Amino acid sequence: MSTYLSLSDDPIAAVATPFGEGAIGVIRTSGDGCIELCSALFSRPDQLRAAEGHTVLHGYLQDPASGQRYDEVLATVFRAPRSYTGQESLEFSCHGSPAGLQAIMGLLLQHGFRSAEPGEFTLRAFLNGKLDLTRAEAVQELVTAKTRTAHSLALARLSGGIFQRIDAVKQRLVQAMAAVSIQLDYPEDEIGEVPLPRSDIDFARQELRGLQSTYRSGRLYQEGVRIALAGRTNAGKSSLFNLLVREDRSIVSDQHGTTRDYIETMVSIEGIPVRLFDTAGLRDTDESVEFEGIRRSGMIIESAALVLYLIDAVEGLQPEDLSRLEQIRDSGVPCIQVWNKLDTADADLPDKLPSDAVAISARTGAGLDALHHAVLASVGQGEGISDGAVVIDSQRQHDLLLRALQGLDQVASDVDAGEPMDILALDLQEVLGALGEITGEVTSADVLDAMFSGFCVGK
Ligand SMILES: Nc1nc2c(ncn2[C@@H]2O[C@H](COP(=O)(O)OP(=O)(O)OP(=O)(O)O)[C@@H](O)[C@H]2O)c(=O)[nH]1
Ligand SMILES: [Mg+2]
Structure with a gap:
């Protein structure tokens, strides 16, 4: 049966910080009697029992029977109704060791608490009238x-x-x-x-x-989009990938067929979360590993929301480019032509390009702004978002x-x-x-x- 049918006020506890080492790890508790339960495990029980809301006490968490210390902590006290959940609550700021936090959770579970369900603190806040549902949803959206x-x-x-x-x-x-x-x-x-x-x-x-x-832009900024870099070998896909992620992630070399497998990473383009893929250069090959890489890249390209198709501006459009571009067009994935190596191309190249193409140099970074705008125009249909907009x-x-x-x-x-x-x-x-x-x-x-x-x- 659902746990969520009505407001419950039994004491719950959960680790509220991500699993992993950190300077601080927070354990959150809420519910009737939680301050009393915590006091029994605290080195200064009477002070904690008497503490006013919105105060912080320093002390140790310890086993009441053996006196064994678990951690040195700060306890933040919230008295009902002035807390996140609206119930009496207490948060322990502990040292951020996963093992230590697990041990403290074990201590709490042995002494009157149960593990909180996902979202249970926010559910309690909602049922107590602290948040309406749109705000409750925003809590999770903010976290993610x-x-x-x-x-x-x-x-x-x-x-x-x-x-x-x-x-x-x-x-x-x-x-x-x-x-x-x-x-x-x-x-x-x-x-x-x-x-x-x-x-x-x-x-x-x-x-x-x-x-x-x-809604459309709301989804876009929350969910993000998949963008694939495609093009013939040596067009500069990996160079552009590294430029966009501001990191030397993908191997760049003047050998054709350097990238064999696709590489992916998250990057922000104009505030849009983008899962960016560098793919294997497209060419005919008899080599089985490269062939497999190209096949996988094809799948990435077909499932992308946008393809940035790189063309070596020094070599210009080749017959293979034309057939690849046609293939991408047929698959229905939007595509922007990105003419690369502007730094070594003829000076009048930009004038000769189709109007929907962008000229860049992955080496110098020239044209990157124009590329960003073209991406925004394509995936966001040109909708920029101002800070604080209601979406x-x-x-x-x-x-x-x-x-x-x-x-x-x-x-x-x-x-x-x-x-x-x-x-x-x-x-x-x-x-x-x-x-x-x-x-x-x-x-x-x-x-x-x-x-x-x-x-x-x-x-
Ligand atoms: N002059 C110039 N050279 C570039 C530019 N971008 C890339 N190159 C050079 O072009 C060569 C190929 O670059 P990569 O980024 O490895 O090309 P790729 O498209 O990933 O190639 P594959 O992985 O083989 O498909 C390297 O020698 C780069 O230094 C650019 O904007 N200007
Ligand atoms: Mg490459």
Whole structure:
């Protein structure tokens, strides 16, 4: 049975920092009686018991029976309701050794705590009214953000950016609902006709449509895209790869067929998280290992969201390039021609290129800005994102926004067709219901279960 059906307040604990060595490792606890339970394991039990919220105590974690010390720690105390979960909570900042943290977890589990489920701290915060659902989703998005832009977008959501936009729409629709309800409750001859404020419906449609249209870029910045470098041997793919990742990762040499297997890494291009692939140079070969490398590269190219096809500008377009480019076009993957070795090519090369091609030098870095912009224009359809913009990233929110928008279309056509007020009231209610689900006022246990189980433990 789901753990998430209702708010529980039993004491839970989890390591909240990633597994691995670090200066500090944090163990988070929350729930009824957790400060008392921790005090029994602390070298200064009375001080910890009496500590006010938002204070920090230095001491040792130790086994109450044997007195064996586990670690020297700082204990941060939170008294309900002024904590992340809204419950009484305590966090131990320990030394960041995985073995040490595991031992402390063992101690806590033997003394009244159970291991927290993934996302259980945030679920408790949500059920306690500390966060609405859009903010709860932003918590996980913030933790998993791969670039600074993605991080700043998630932060705007965590600060309530989506909640405020939805809430403003809801207020207006509640007013509209009130106008409808009055006419349902009182006969027309008593109050006269109260017109349904059409401007409220239009405002709601515009706002929700605006939010819904940000979904594409929201996904882009959170999920990222796969970009493959392709081209004949020696075109400079590995040189460009190294330039983009700012690291000497891939072997560069003037021998044809240097890269045999594909290499991949994460890199940020204009704030978009990009999984970048350097691939084996495309050429006809009888050599079985190289042949296999080229076959695998073909698969990478076909599954990419964008191919940067490198052409050696000194040699110019060769028949093999034309057939490869045609192959890529046929597979439906967008492709940008990148003419490389601008530094040694004829000075008038840029004038001779097709308008959608970019000229660069992987050796000097010339043209890199233009390449970045071309990538953004292709995968982001030119949508740059300003810091702090409100952008949705959750499929759940997107689907509910669509439902609300369909409902609003229905309301608008009800008004135009002069439908009776009770029909209007029902359709408005449907819109308000969808908006309520976005922020989590009305949410089924299944939705919560699915959402929070995707969180990390300790969040
Ligand atoms: N002058 C000049 N030489 C370059 C440039 N980019 C790459 N080269 C040279 O071209 C040769 C091939 O570069 P790589 O980056 O290894 O080419 P590749 O496309 O990865 O080649 P394969 O792995 O064999 O498919 C090397 O000698 C590079 O130094 C450039 O912008 N200008
Ligand atoms: Mg290479």
